[in-house]
Amino acid sequence: MRYRASRAVALLLAVALSAACLTSLGRAKRYYAEGQDHARALETELAVVSWKRALDEAGRACRRRPSTQSFTVKGLTEANLGRWPEAGASFLQAFALGFGEGEAWASDAALTGLAASFEDRGLEAAALRIYAQIIDRSDFKPALMLAAERRTNLILARAAGVDPGERGRTLAALLKTLDRLVDRDFACGLYHYLHAQVDGHLGDLRRSYEEAVMARELGLPSEKIGRDNDNQLVYCYTRLLDSLSPADRGPLAAAQARWAAKWGWRDDRTPAWKKE
Amino acid sequence: MSKKDVEAALARGVDILDKFLPLKSWLIFPVLYSACVWAVRRVFDYRERILAWQVWLDPDFVRTKPDGFILGFFARNDALNLAYADEIARGDLRVLRAAFPALYPVFGLEDAFLKALFKAEIEAADYRAIVVEFAARTARARDEIRPAAADPDFWKALQLIGMEAASLGLHLLRDEAIQDMIVGLIKGPAGLGPSVPPEA
Numbered sequence: 382m383r384y385r386a387s388r389a390v391a392l393l394l395a396v397a398l399s400a401a402c403l404t405s406l407g408r409a410k411r412y413y414a415e416g417q418d419h420a421r422a423l424e425t426e427l428a429v430v431s432w433k434r435a436l437d438e439a440g441r442a443c444r445r446r447p448s449t450q451s452f453t454v455k456g457l458t459e460a461n462l463g464r465w466p467e468a469g470a471s472f473l474q475a476f477a478l479g480f481g482e483g484e485a486w487a488s489d490a491a492l493t494g495l496a497a498s499f500e501d502r503g504l505e506a507a508a509l510r511i512y513a514q515i516i517d518r519s520d521f522k523p524a525l526m527l528a529a530e531r532r533t534n535l536i537l538a539r540a541a542g543v544d545p546g547e548r549g550r551t552l553a554a555l556l557k558t559l560d561r562l563v564d565r566d567f568a569c570g571l572y573h574y575l576h577a578q579v580d581g582h583l584g585d586l587r588r589s590y591e592e593a594v595m596a597r598e599l600g601l602p603s604e605k606i607g608r609d610n611d612n613q614l615v616y617c618y619t620r621l622l623d624s625l626s627p628a629d630r631g632p633l634a635a636a637q638a639r640w641a642a643k644w645g646w647r648d649d650r651t652p653a654w655k656k657e
Numbered sequence: 658m659s660k661k662d663v664e665a666a667l668a669r670g671v672d673i674l675d676k677f678l679p680l681k682s683w684l685i686f687p688v689l690y691s692a693c694v695w696a697v698r699r700v701f702d703y704r705e706r707i708l709a710w711q712v713w714l715d716p717d718f719v720r721t722k723p724d725g726f727i728l729g730f731f732a733r734n735d736a737l738n739l740a741y742a743d744e745i746a747r748g749d750l751r752v753l754r755a756a757f758p759a760l761y762p763v764f765g766l767e768d769a770f771l772k773a774l775f776k777a778e779i780e781a782a783d784y785r786a787i788v789v790e791f792a793a794r795t796a797r798a799r800d801e802i803r804p805a806a807a808d809p810d811f812w813k814a815l816q817l818i819g820m821e822a823a824s825l826g827l828h829l830l831r832d833e834a835i836q837d838m839i840v841g842l843i844k845g846p847a848g849l850g851p852s853v854p855p856e857a
Contacts, residue, residue, distance in 0.1 A: 537721035
């Protein structure tokens, strides 16, 4: 009798724990999807809150019953939150548990996390090779965006120390890569932001201005990048105005005034977030 | 809105934060001020914002800016233009580029936390001291906020403080008035202001 009762308790416990685990994973997926919806609506702050919740739930699911799905959701959430080393570890755990076919995105995320950790340890050449590979062949957008951003920053930093000819060739090649990314996903504000940065380095202020305007319109992944983009836009606009004849200034000033009014800026050079 | 009500709410905030951060911590001012700024702007991912300043400290794009952008940044900011007039006139990019990673997040990106962290230097127009102190002070802030940041109650308390201050009409006060109010409520080292760590 006692044996039967303890078996029943064990069975009940197993069912309860299993249900709790499923609930955690289910909640993690729901929060992750909510975060994606917010991100698509350019509501970065709300997206981050949803992803944080998803991460808590996915972590709980991984502890209770490790599975490919729970580690994948955890890794995806960590990737969205920019926690690439943790994302890499989660994806490797998922790999260890075994993926089915057609899940190359997980391998791309893990590779990008690996490259980020190489870069942090000073292994820049190795990181650059992996970033280039991700940019060439990955379709997993979070990995692609991070690889593009990190590769652009690394190349710009390295180009600062070389002779002007070599620097020009390096930046021109970088621009071609960014052009390809823009062609593949024109609606990604980050690619336009990176393009504007490189254009600025090459002295193409008009293109840099236009790309910064597009980046602002399409939305950027973080407030710090958004503010930097605004600064880049104002810098290019001011320099362009100075370089034009009085007759040619009118159309540019009028266009910038229209954008500034649309964005709620205080004037054509002062974003709303700037202190008065 | 009564200024006294806001002041009373901030005083309660100081008392509460005192329990989470080391006694009379110099971190109370930047944390409380940035919580107020974000509450007023109705930004409710206050936790992300406060932790995000750690990211702001090392934005990769800061070290890759072209010379023209750096020169333009110093030239367009009246206070920095005055402080670095000689370097700007000489086109001394070695000095300007070295100062840029510290000054751009504070004045270019207007990070509320960093602005509060360097309030004393900003008020004294001692911008070169920000450059000298930047790495050490921000590293120390990161270390000291870590134990409190691990406590979920710290974030709940911070949200309540910010929301209470916002509901009382904090947004009707000037930034400087809010800062002065918080400074007045914290008994920091005389003459230095509470944003300065004791050994700085």
